[in-house]
Amino acid sequence: MQVSGRFLPWVAGLAALCLVVGLIWGFFLTPDDYRQGATVKIIFLHVPSALVAINGWMVMLVASLIWLIRRHHVSALVAKAAAPVGITMTVIALMTGAIWGQPMWGTWWAWDPRLTSFLILFMFYLGYIALWQAIEDPDTAADLTSVLCMVGSVFAILSRYAVLFWNQGLHQGASLSMDKQQHMSDTYWYPLVLCMAGFMLLFLALVLLRTRTEVRRRRLQALILRERMA
Amino acid sequence: MELRVSDLSCARGGLIVLQGVSLTLRAGQARVLRGPNGSGKTTLLRTLAGLQPPVAGRIDAGADAITYASHLDGLKATLTVRENLQFWARVHDRPVGDALLRMNLDGLADRPAQALSAGQKRRLGLARLLVTGRPIWLLDEPTVSLDAASVALFAAVVRQHLADGGAALIATHIDLGLDAEVLEMAPIAARDILPQGGFDEAFL
Amino acid sequence: MIALLLRDLRLSVRSGGGFGLGLAFFLLVTILVPLGVGPESALHARIAAGILWIGALLACLLSLDRIFALDHEDGSLDLLVTAPMPLEGIVAVKALAHWLVTGLPLTLAAPLLGVLLNLPVHGYPWLFVSLLVGTPALSVIGTFGAALIVGLKRGGLLLSLLVLPLYVPTLIYGAEAAQRGADGLPALVPLALLAAISAGSAALLPFASAQALRINLR
Numbered sequence: 337m338q339v340s341g342r343f344l345p346w347v348a349g350l351a352a353l354c355l356v357v358g359l360i361w362g363f364f365l366t367p368d369d370y371r372q373g374a375t376v377k378i379i380f381l382h383v384p385s386a387l388v389a390i391n392g393w394m395v396m397l398v399a400s401l402i403w404l405i406r407r408h409h410v411s412a413l414v415a416k417a418a419a420p421v422g423i424t425m426t427v428i429a430l431m432t433g434a435i436w437g438q439p440m441w442g443t444w445w446a447w448d449p450r451l452t453s454f455l456i457l458f459m460f461y462l463g464y465i466a467l468w469q470a471i472e473d474p475d476t477a478a479d480l481t482s483v484l485c486m487v488g489s490v491f492a493i494l495s496r497y498a499v500l501f502w503n504q505g506l507h508q509g510a511s512l513s514m515d516k517q518q519h520m521s522d523t524y525w526y527p528l529v530l531c532m533a534g535f536m537l538l539f540l541a542l543v544l545l546r547t548r549t550e551v552r553r554r555r556l557q558a559l560i561l562r563e564r565m566a
Numbered sequence: 567m568e569l570r571v572s573d574l575s576c577a578r579g580g581l582i583v584l585q586g587v588s589l590t591l592r593a594g595q596a597r598v599l600r601g602p603n604g605s606g607k608t609t610l611l612r613t614l615a616g617l618q619p620p621v622a623g624r625i626d627a628g629a630d631a632i633t634y635a636s637h638l639d640g641l642k643a644t645l646t647v648r649e650n651l652q653f654w655a656r657v658h659d660r661p662v663g664d665a666l667l668r669m670n671l672d673g674l675a676d677r678p679a680q681a682l683s684a685g686q687k688r689r690l691g692l693a694r695l696l697v698t699g700r701p702i703w704l705l706d707e708p709t710v711s712l713d714a715a716s717v718a719l720f721a722a723v724v725r726q727h728l729a730d731g732g733a734a735l736i737a738t739h740i741d742l743g744l745d746a747e748v749l750e751m752a753p754i755a756a757r758d759i760l761p762q763g764g765f766d767e768a769f770l
Numbered sequence: 771m772i773a774l775l776l777r778d779l780r781l782s783v784r785s786g787g788g789f790g791l792g793l794a795f796f797l798l799v800t801i802l803v804p805l806g807v808g809p810e811s812a813l814h815a816r817i818a819a820g821i822l823w824i825g826a827l828l829a830c831l832l833s834l835d836r837i838f839a840l841d842h843e844d845g846s847l848d849l850l851v852t853a854p855m856p857l858e859g860i861v862a863v864k865a866l867a868h869w870l871v872t873g874l875p876l877t878l879a880a881p882l883l884g885v886l887l888n889l890p891v892h893g894y895p896w897l898f899v900s901l902l903v904g905t906p907a908l909s910v911i912g913t914f915g916a917a918l919i920v921g922l923k924r925g926g927l928l929l930s931l932l933v934l935p936l937y938v939p940t941l942i943y944g945a946e947a948a949q950r951g952a953d954g955l956p957a958l959v960p961l962a963l964l965a966a967i968s969a970g971s972a973a974l975l976p977f978a979s980a981q982a983l984r985i986n987l988r
Contacts, residue, residue, distance in 0.1 A: 487936070
């Protein structure tokens with residue numbers, strides 16, 4: 337709690353800095369793409385949010401595992417805190433994707449494997465959050481959502497392959513992976529990296545904040561309970 | 567056959583309600599739990615039955631020695647009396663035997679459970695104890711909705727069970743006429759009222 | 771184990787709520803789709819396999835919350851847990867019973883309903899086989915979902931929210947196999963993948979379901 341309290345402003349500040357610099361650089365200081373025009377610049381929101389959306393689920397998975405194995409209470413809350421942030425990022429990725437797709441592919445939505453995978457990821461997040469909401473006893477809720485998260489992860493990966501099998505798609509190949517820099521000129525690459533770092537830090541800051549809130553809420557409950565018993 | 571419980575703590579809804587429960591139940595013994603509503607009788611029985619993990623302490627009983635009868639009878643409305651009982655008998659891999667006769671249900675054997683009165687359902691639920699063949703009975707208010715005659719019948723069944731080397735732990739307010747020690751709930755209620763096992767306490 | 775299976779089958783036959791309802795629902799969905807998309811039979815032929823798969827999936831979903839909820843209400847779930855059977859086995863038997871009263875009848879009925887949707891002739895065996903292979907996965911996954919919500923009062927809607935995402939791979943491979951079969955394309959690959967999903971879920975998910983039940987019962 338103390339450690340996270342000391343870190344939080346720094347992480348938040350760094351996130352803000354990266355985002356401001358990255359986005360301004362990306363939006364105003366890069367040339368338009370010769371094929372895609374100015375629309376390409378939505379990449380600075382689209383790619384980082386998509387990245388964080390996936391990593392958010394990973395964080396939930398790891399936190400759930402820690403909860404199930406070590407029964408570390410805070411890890412359950414981290415998983416709980418990460419879910420709404422993750423789903424928001426998923427929605428941002430989907431929406432910016434749609435906005436980008438409209439001028440590029442001439443359609444707001446296509447059942448392309450990546451888009452579909454993200455829609456499915458959205459469904460998984462939704463179910464996970466709904467289960468947290470539905471169960472009153474916090475420990476039971478943490479246990480059950482952890483089990484769901486693990487089973488869900490397996491099925492999410494299966495879905496990903498199933499979707500690839502189902503439609504080979506029109507999405508451009510991954511625009512980011514470390515060895516594919518040649519797909520993108522450095523003028524886009526550096527601000528993009530900055531934006532990705534910014535989104536990751538933002539995610540971290542939000543999860544920390546939400547976890548701290550959650551911890552405080554639980555402390556309050558414990559204190560109220562003590563009051564009532566005394 | 568012996569049920570030995572040492573220094574058991576049980577929780578309900580994140581609160582420790584029972585503390586330092588120690589008891590030994592030998593073959594032929596019965597013990598009656600007595601205490602007001604909410605004193606943790608059901609929690610204790612459920613913990614002993616293995617339906618919820620104890621917060622602390624040990625429960626020693628032989629494997630598959632315990633059977634538990636809650637206030638719900640676990641009956642299926644569309645099955646007949648005989649089918650209901652046969653199911654539990656087959657689950658425990660035992661014959662039905664004279665369980666119907668002993669609980670005075672033989673005249674109703676082919677009636678669907680939904681057509682039984684509350685007391686008859688209760689008797690059928692208790693007849694299940696006989697077909698499980700398990701020596702230790704944990705009974706949670708077994709006499710609810712039974713009339714005087716049925717209570718006597720049931721008391722006789724329990725006595726027979728004890729005479730056959732069984733044991734019973736009974737939460738009840740009615741005097742079954744058993745030669746049973748009374749286990750008062752008040753002394754084992756959690757004295758240290760602070761909710762130590764509570765899930766939110768971990769955050770303080 | 772067999773006793774439990776027989777009891778579940780007998781219960782669903784007696785109380786009627788089980789497979790009768792699921793089948794009727796399947797029939798209704800199949801009737802409603804042409805009413806929604808128009809009477810053009812070429813269109814029906816093209817989407818028949820997918821519609822039948824979705825219909826079967828939804829019909830399956832309908833009866834999931836009964837798997838554990840009824841036993842939980844009348845207390846027999848508690849008693850089953852203390853019975854000399856592994857909980858994983860109980861869960862697997864429950865899933866099997868659910869499949870026998872919903873998945874299997876749906877599989878048998880699907881070819882008949884294929885007629886209504888003008889399914890191409892060579893699509894029938896593929897539709898039948900894909901459902902036969904895929905519906906066990908639906909039951910097993912559904913049992914997991916039912917185990918998650920067993921303690922909740924009104925879990926029905928939540929259950930579909932939890933289970934439907936998990937159904938995605940099964941649906942994709944199953945409908946793809948049926949569709950390719952109907953189009954006269956080789957459909958063995960999706961069928962094999964579907965079989966893998968069914969076998970994998972049947973082998974592993976009962977452990978997760980049993981764990982969820984244990985958590986819910988304490």
